Amino acid sequence: MWPHELDEFESAHIAPADADHGEAWYFVFARGELIVKSVAGAPTPITADDFRWFDMEVEQKHFLGHYEGRSCFALAAKGKPAEGFQSIGLRNLLGRTKASLFYLAGRAQQVIDWSQSHQFCGRCGERMQHHQQDRAMTCPSCRLISYPRLSPSIIVLVTRGDEILLARNANWPQGMYSTLAGFVEAGESIEQTLHREVFEEVGLRVKNLKYFGSQSWPFPNSLMLGFHAEYDGGDIVCQAEEIADAQWFTIDNLPQTPPKTAISGWLIHEFIEQHNA
Ligand SMILES: [Zn+2]
Numbered sequence: 001m002w003p004h005e006l007d008e009f010e011s012a013h014i015a016p017a018d019a020d021h022g023e024a025w026y027f028v029f030a031r032g033e034l035i036v037k038s039v040a041g042a043p044t045p046i047t048a049d050d051f052r053w054f055d056m057e058v059e060q061k062h063f064l065g066h067y068e069g070r071s072c073f074a075l076a077a078k079g080k081p082a083e084g085f086q087s088i089g090l091r092n093l094l095g096r097t098k099a100s101l102f103y104l105a106g107r108a109q110q111v112i113d114w115s116q117s118h119q120f121c122g123r124c125g126e127r128m129q130h131h132q133q134d135r136a137m138t139c140p141s142c143r144l145i146s147y148p149r150l151s152p153s154i155i156v157l158v159t160r161g162d163e164i165l166l167a168r169n170a171n172w173p174q175g176m177y178s179t180l181a182g183f184v185e186a187g188e189s190i191e192q193t194l195h196r197e198v199f200e201e202v203g204l205r206v207k208n209l210k211y212f213g214s215q216s217w218p219f220p221n222s223l224m225l226g227f228h229a230e231y232d233g234g235d236i237v238c239q240a241e242e243i244a245d246a247q248w249f250t251i252d253n254l255p256q257t258p259p260k261t262a263i264s265g266w267l268i269h270e271f272i273e274q275h276n277a
Contacts, residue, residue: 008067008100009067009100009104010065012064012065013135014133015063019071020073022048022049023047023048023049023070024070024072024073025072026047026050027064027072027073027075027104027109028046028054028056029074029076032089033088034090034093035081035085035086036087037050037084042097043088043096043097044097045072046081053082054080055079056079056081058075058076058077059116060074060112060115061074062074062115064111067100072104072108075112094261094262095259095261106218107218110218110221111148113220114148114149118137118146121141121142124139124141124142126140126141128146134147135147149221151221151222152184152190152223152225153183153224154181154184154225154227155267156180156206156267157227157271158180158231159228159229159230159231160230160248162275163249164248164268164271165231165236165247166246166257166268167179167180167201167246168243168245169242169243170241176255176257177256177257178264178265180197180201181197182196183222191209194209194227194229199234201246202239202243203235204232204234204236207229208229208230212227212228212267212270213266214263217262217263226266226267251271251272251276
């Protein structure tokens with residue numbers, strides 16, 4: 001099953017009185033990038049003590065909870081970090097640090113993005129306030145409540161005997177192939193999304209859906225639900241503009257595919273493991 005490495009994380013919305021101490025982790029985002037320090041070669045969040053030396057202005061600060069007993073905060077800030085610290089995009093963090101730290105940083109960025117884009121009520125225009133108990137914004141005028149937005153999507157490896165279907169998105173680098181994916185529409189079940197997306201993107205019907213696991217994918221707020229599905233009929237017809245190419249591949253003749261740190265790469269890896277078992 002897809003590895004879950006966030007077991008040591010305890011989510012909370014309200015910071016206990018003693019949470020903001022020198023050793024607390026600060027996930028500081030400035031101009032869309034996370035500020036980190038290098039510890040044994042790996043990008044690592046900075047501490048509250050580190051941040052003290054920065055000439056930065058805090059725009060937002062949110063308590064996230066505790067990771068291995070250490071308090072974690074998400075900060076949006078303006079200005080420059082001190083010498084010796086770097087800024088890194090979330091995508092570049094993936095695979096270079098512990099998975100749990102990547103997901104925590106993704107959580108921090110999503111909370112900040114959501115908070116920054118819900119300063120005013122979408123219904124009546126009043127300034128929003130933070131909810132007393134929940135991770136939510138409320139409108140004091142019309143009582144609208146906004147929670148951080150998640151966009152569920154399916155990601156599926158279609159199999160046919162010892163072959164797998166991989167497709168190349170029109171926007172990807174040449175030679176890069178992956179599994180099919182698409183967002184859940186309002187009113188759909190996950191299973192309906194899967195059948196619809198596979199048919200829209202490559203014109204195939206599938207059966208025997210098997211759920212494998214999920215991955216939070218903070219670009220900007222996806223929740224990927226990963227499946228294997230068996231081919232049930234049809235000929236490949238690529239969706240115009242979206243899919244540049246789709247083909248059946250055997251595992252000894254695979255094109256370039258995503259790394260195992262992405263659920264797409266992991267779904268492919270799982271098929272290979274099963275095949276070689
Ligand atoms: Zn309102």
